[in-house]
Amino acid sequence: MATVKVKFRASSVKTKEGALYYQVIHDRLARQLRSGYKLYPSEWDTERSKVILPSGIEEGRRYYLLSVKAALDNGLARFKELIAWLEHGNMPYTADKVLELYASPTEYGGFITYARKLIGELKQIGKICTAETYTTALNSFVRFHGERDLLFEEMDSNRMVQYETYLKENNVCPNSTSYYMRNLRAIYNRAVEEGLTGQRNPFKHVYTGVDKTVKRAVPLKVIRRIREADLTQTPAMDYARDLFLFSFYTRGMSFVDMAYLKKKDLQNGVLSYRRQKTGQQLFIKWEKPMQEIVDKYDTSGTSYLLPIIKDMKMDARRQYKNAAHLVNDKLKKLGERLGLGIPLTTYVARHAWASIARSKNIPLPTISEAMGHDSENTTRIYLASLDASVVDKANSLILKSL
Structure with missing residues (x-):
């Protein structure tokens, strides 16, 4: 592996500054590159290859020496990153190649x-x-x-x-x-x-936390208005509304989980699936409103329960992403048509179910179980998994309120 050091070459004239240069050694071959900086011998520690600040120097000279030190440190860091990149890629190289790449950093x-x-x-x-x-x-x-x-x-x-x-x-x-x-x-x-760079902690002064957001829930009367809106003239909006309601009917199921539901997941009146986000398995009692939406669309050509991933020969994830974009765009327009004070999205259905469940005095542990918390720390609070029948009863209570 190549090594790099900063060297000092004193001037032949004792009263003049000497030059600083980088020395790269690889396979016993040494090559040099001028740094562009000059110092007096008294300002350089040859043994430790470091800039030193002699006592009693003028403030202007002191700032210059500090800037030289910073520039040399950056130069050494660049060389080391470049060499690490070459080593990581198992590329044959020479000391000359290292200097060449240093001069043209965009190449590596x-x-x-x-x-x-x-x-x-x-x-x-x-x-x-x-x-x-x-x-x-x-x-x-x-x-x-x-x-x-x-x-x-x-x-x-x-x-x-x-x-x-x-x-x-x-x-x-x-x-x-x-x-x-x-x-x-x-x-x-x-x-x-991977050893391509040193840890400089560049993110130490920027925000990387998570603020509590204002949850976007709607009350039961708004869910009714969404369900009862006449959308016969706008099929795409009607489709978006159906998927929104399906999410609500299934205890706020996320759109990605809805997209990947398979027909085989529905057996003996129970819909079972694993959350894409956490892998947690959930069971939902199949209700009439859910069946009405499934019956409305022809999915005979696919193994999926809902008409989101429609072509078995095309990339499923791309279809899901496109559908999510379309549905949220149409839901936003539906929300504007209904005069809602918040942007209507599939996420609203999930939070609305939780908020309405809470307003029905359904215990928080039941709501947590019903929605499949994505935080293990949160689910641990509730200890053992609740009886699925308790969760199904909660969902039935909400659907009967519509």
Whole structure:
């Protein structure tokens, strides 16, 4: 593996400054590159290869020496990242190649190149959700930074604070900002684990927490208005409304779980499925309103229960994502037509079920079990799993109230 050090070459004239240069050694071959900085011998510690600040120096000279020290540290970090990249890729290289790449850093790539490569690898091994979240965060960052690649050493706390300011100026909410930061941090940390860069903690001064959001629930009377709205002239909106109601009927089932329901999941009057998010298995007593929606659509050509993934030959996840976008767009328009004070989305159905259940004095543990909490810490609070019949009774009580 190549090594790199900073060396000092004194001037032949004792009263003049000497030059600082980088020395790269690989396979016993040494190559040198000028740093562009000069110092007096008294300002350099040859044994430790470090800039020193002699006592009694002028303030201006002191600031210059500090800037030289910072620049040399950054230069060494760049060299080490470049060498780590070459070693990680098992690429044959020479000391000359290291200097060549140092002079043209875009050839070996930095954070953005690494992130895109990582996303591609995640897709190849089936980690589609992670790849999509990383892509969303990276796209946001690229809109701020531009397409020019970013050396890992440039991923510092100042840049991330600037990015956070950019997001605030574009009215991005704190939770979305945190979402981008957490995913970018995950990408960066993977690079650190692979030895491509050192840990500089660039996210230490930006927000990466989760604010409590204002929940968007609607009361039972609004659910009735949504159910009873005449949408015969707008089939796409009618379709969106049906999926919204199906989510509500099934205790706020998430859209992704609805999309992947199979016909075989419905047996002997019980719908069973595992949450895509947590893997938790849930059981729901099949009710008449659910059957009415299923009967309304022809799904004979697929193994899926609902008309979301419609073509067995096409990518299922792409169909689910497209359907989710369409449904939420139509629900938003439906909400505007009904004069609702909040944007209507599939998420509203999930939270509405929980809020209405609570208003019916259904115990919180029952609601938690019914919805399949995605937090293990939360579900542990409720100890053992509740009897499914208790949950089904709660759901029946809500549906009969419609």
